[in-house]
Amino acid sequence: MTGFLRNCWYMAGWSNEVGDAGLVREILGQRLFLYRLESGAPAAILDRCPHRFAPLSLGTREGDLVVCGYHGLKFGPDGRCVHNPFGQKIPAGTTIPAFAAAERHDAIWLWGGDPAQADEGLIPDFAFIPDTPQQRSVRGYTLMKANYEYGTDNLMDLSHIEWVHKGSFAGDGVIFAGQHSVRQDGDTLHSDWWMPNIKPPMVAQGLVPEGQTVDHWLRMRWNAPASMRLDVGACPHGRDEAEGFDIPQAHILTPASAHETHYFWTASRNHDLASVEADQYMLDLFRQAFDVEDKPMIEAAYANVRGNLDAGGDFWAERPVSLGIDQGGTRARRLLESLIAREAAAHG
Structure with a gap:
C-alpha cells in the first residue's frame, strides 16, 4: 500500500453489495x-490462498471460516489458517492479510492500516445516506480509470x-457570479461557493x-483520503437559510490502484x-453527469x-497552473501529503 494513507477508513462498497456470495473488489492495489460473518458483521481478507494462490472467493463457507476451493485450507476472518486437511500441522506462512471492516451509513468501510488501530469513530459522517421519512437518496457507483486524487x-x-x-x-454562469472560499478545520477541508441574489x-x-x-x-466537505459531502442549498434572497432547502450528496473515492478509482455517490431529495x-x-441525471460528462474528462486528463x-x-512536476478556484483540490493534495508523511515518520 505504498503511497496510500493507511490509518484511515476507505469505503469498500454499498452494504447491499456484500450478500451471501460476498464481494471481490480491488482496493489499494490488492x-x-x-463477506459477512454469521453475525452479519462484515469481514475482509486478501482474496488469495497462500498455497497456490487460488482466489478464496471461489471457495465455500463453513460458519465464519472461508474454505479454499482448491485444496481445502480454512481461514478465519483474522486471516489465520486454522485447518490443513492434509495433516495437523499448519504450515508456516499461511496467514494472509486481513482488514478491519465496519458497516456504517449503508456502506462497508475498511481500515487501511493495522486492524488493531482501527477506530470506528473516525469513519466520516454520512448519516444522511439511509432514507428517513423526510428524505430519500439514490446511490450509484462509477469506476474511473484515473488516480483518485484527480477525482x-x-x-x-x-x-x-x-x-x-x-x-x-450547468447553471448559466451562476457559479462565476459567486464567491469561492476554502477553509480548514483540523484535518477537514471545506471548499464552498456562495451565490447571492441570483x-x-x-x-x-x-x-x-x-x-x-x-x-x-454549494458546500463541499473533504476528509482524507477522499470522502466528500456536498450540500446543495438555496433560500429566498436575503432570508434565513432555514426558509429554503439544503440537500446533501455523498462523493466518496476509494483507490482501486494507483491508476483506477471506485467512485461511490448519492443524491438526496425531500x-x-x-x-x-x-x-x-x-x-439518469447523475449518471449523465458522472459517467458521460465527468468520467471521460478526468480519465483523459489523467492519461x-x-x-x-x-x-x-x-x-507537481507537471507544473499545474493555478486559477485560484482550484485551491480546494490543491489544499486537499497538500494535506493528504502531510498526513502520509506524518504516518511514515511515525513508523520510522
Whole structure:
C-alpha cells in the first residue's frame, strides 16, 4: 500500500453489495474478498490462498471460516489458517492479510492500516445516506480509470460544472457570479461557493415566485483520503437559510490502484419520496453527469500525465497552473501529503 494513507477508513462498497456470495473488489492495489460473518458483521481478507494462490472467493463457507476451493485450507476472518486437511500441522506462512471492516451509513468501510488501530469513530459522517421519512437518496457507483486524487481535484473545484456539465447541472454562469472560499478545520477541508441574489438555478426553481431571486450555496466537505459531502442549498434572497432547502450528496473515492478509482455517490431529495419515476430521473441525471460528462474528462486528463507519473514524476512536476478556484483540490493534495508523511515518520 505504498503511497496510500493507511490509518484511515476507505469505503469498500454499498452494504447491499456484500450478500451471501460476498464481494471481490480491488482496493489499494490488492484484490480483497468481502463477506459477512454469521453475525452479519462484515469481514475482509486478501482474496488469495497462500498455497497456490487460488482466489478464496471461489471457495465455500463453513460458519465464519472461508474454505479454499482448491485444496481445502480454512481461514478465519483474522486471516489465520486454522485447518490443513492434509495433516495437523499448519504450515508456516499461511496467514494472509486481513482488514478491519465496519458497516456504517449503508456502506462497508475498511481500515487501511493495522486492524488493531482501527477506530470506528473516525469513519466520516454520512448519516444522511439511509432514507428517513423526510428524505430519500439514490446511490450509484462509477469506476474511473484515473488516480483518485484527480477525482478529488474535480469535486473540490465545482467551477467545472459550468463547462463540463452542460447536459446536466450547468447553471448559466451562476457559479462565476459567486464567491469561492476554502477553509480548514483540523484535518477537514471545506471548499464552498456562495451565490447571492441570483436567478433560481435548476435545483431551486419553484422555491420563490417568478421574477424573484435566491441565495444559492454549494458546500463541499473533504476528509482524507477522499470522502466528500456536498450540500446543495438555496433560500429566498436575503432570508434565513432555514426558509429554503439544503440537500446533501455523498462523493466518496476509494483507490482501486494507483491508476483506477471506485467512485461511490448519492443524491438526496425531500420531495416525491415514494416516486419510482423521481428515483429514475435522478439516477439518469447523475449518471449523465458522472459517467458521460465527468468520467471521460478526468480519465483523459489523467492519461495526459500518466506516462510521466509511471516514470517517477508526480503531480507537481507537471507544473499545474493555478486559477485560484482550484485551491480546494490543491489544499486537499497538500494535506493528504502531510498526513502520509506524518504516518511514515511515525513508523520510522
